Amino acid sequence: MKAIYSLIMVLALVVIATVGAGAAKMQTIFAYCIPGTAFIIFLVGFVCKIISWAKRPVPFRIPTTGGQQQSLDWITQNKWDNPSTGPQTAMRMLLEVLAFRSLFRNTKLTLRHDDGKNPIVAYVSAKWLWLFAILFHYGFFIVVVRHMRLFMQPVPLPIEFLDWSDSILQILTPTIYISDLLLLGGVSLLLLRRLFDAKIRYISLVNDYFPLLLILAIAVSGVYMRYIAKVDIMSIKDVVMGLVTFNYKVPAGVDTSFFVHLFLVSTLLVYFPFSKLMHMGGVFLSPTRNMPNDTRMVHYENVWNDPNVKPHSYAAYEDEFREPMFEAGLPLEKSPEEAA
Numbered sequence: 001m002k003a004i005y006s007l008i009m010v011l012a013l014v015v016i017a018t019v020g021a022g023a024a025k026m027q028t029i030f031a032y033c034i035p036g037t038a039f040i041i042f043l044v045g046f047v048c049k050i051i052s053w054a055k056r057p058v059p060f061r062i063p064t065t066g067g068q069q070q071s072l073d074w075i076t077q078n079k080w081d082n083p084s085t086g087p088q089t090a091m092r093m094l095l096e097v098l099a100f101r102s103l104f105r106n107t108k109l110t111l112r113h114d115d116g117k118n119p120i121v122a123y124v125s126a127k128w129l130w131l132f133a134i135l136f137h138y139g140f141f142i143v144v145v146r147h148m149r150l151f152m153q154p155v156p157l158p159i160e161f162l163d164w165s166d167s168i169l170q171i172l173t174p175t176i177y178i179s180d181l182l183l184l185g186g187v188s189l190l191l192l193r194r195l196f197d198a199k200i201r202y203i204s205l206v207n208d209y210f211p212l213l214l215i216l217a218i219a220v221s222g223v224y225m226r227y228i229a230k231v232d233i234m235s236i237k238d239v240v241m242g243l244v245t246f247n248y249k250v251p252a253g254v255d256t257s258f259f260v261h262l263f264l265v266s267t268l269l270v271y272f273p274f275s276k277l278m279h280m281g282g283v284f285l286s287p288t289r290n291m292p293n294d295t296r297m298v299h300y301e302n303v304w305n306d307p308n309v310k311p312h313s314y315a316a317y318e319d320e321f322r323e324p325m326f327e328a329g330l331p332l333e334k335s336p337e338e339a340a
């Protein structure tokens with residue numbers, strides 16, 4: 001049901017842009033007012049969220065660890081899973097951000113039966129999520145970087161090169177971009193995983209389906225523009241350059257599909273800072289990942305410690321409550337006789 005609600009919302013966005021920019025001819029609004037406002041909301045929302053996260057105090061070391069901590073010289077430390085210095089932590093972050101390393105170690109709980117038909121609980125490696133996520137994120141990233149050719153005149157050489165290498169397959173006219181296949185494939189597989197895996201479907205919310213369907217709709221409308229409608233890219237570039245140079249004039253002959261694409265992108269921009277998509281910025285601020293685990297080398301003191309609150313050791317606690325603990329039959333380090 002939640003997937004249906006999300007689909008209805010995305011379809012409603014398509015209808016709004018088709019009617020608004022197509023039938024009602026509000027092209028300036030859809031080409032400039034809405035995208036411009038959306039971009040400002042995105043920027044301000046993103047920066048405010050990052051600042052508010054960066055200001056949260058983290059008085060303790062709380063990194064998630066998955067291997068041997070630095071210890072005695074003859075015990076090999078797992079430097080990437082359990083880093084104890086800044087450079088080791090930077091390496092861990094780099095692998096996390098570029099290779100999604102924690103997803104690669106994803107496991108799935110399974111129930112098997114041995115020969116005697118006794119159930120055995122086992123954790124098996126589950127690489128699908130990692131694979132789908134890698135396809136999707138790299139596809140998305142390349143598409144967005146490649147789009148910069150619409151926003152720049154002359155187009156910088158690295159972007160020209162990216163465009164050339166991305167279309168190296170030389171299939172169809174205009175040539176298919178590899179990143180389009182990665183983006184469409186990745187986002188579809190992530191969506192299917194959510195729809196067909198009963199456990200994941202059970203915990204999925206509108207907040208999970210909506211961004212996937214919205215991004216799918218952005219990609220489909222883009223592909224439609226390029227391969228089916230074969231839009232006039234020069235007049236669209238005029239519109240986009242107008243957005244960048246504050247020269248708001250929509251030339252005639254811009255296909256409605258462009259306004260749909262842009263409206264969907266604007267919705268994504270507005271939605272982004274308030275959604276789970278903020279993991280894009282949040283991953284760098286996650287204390288469970290960006291902190292070295294050096295608790296055996298550095299003494300930390302909680303900045304909030306009240307000096308009037310004195311430490312209370314277990315020995316002192318037992319001294320205080322030995323009698324009632326003894327009467328209640330609780331285990332004691334020193335019996336009343338030993339303590340006397």
Ligand code: HEM
Pocket residue numbers: 140143144146147150177180183218219220221222223224225226227231233236240258261262265268
């Ligand atoms: C989240 C951001 C965006 C995504 C994921 C996205 C996705 C796509 C995809 C998958 C295509 C198919 C062809 C290609 O890959 O180039 C496409 C085409 C296109 N997009 Fe986007 N897009 C985004 C933002 C924008 C923006 C901001 C604009 C303009 C202001 C835009 C304008 C276009 C145009 C004009 C095409 C047709 C390109 C051609 O015919 O070569 N897109 N988009």
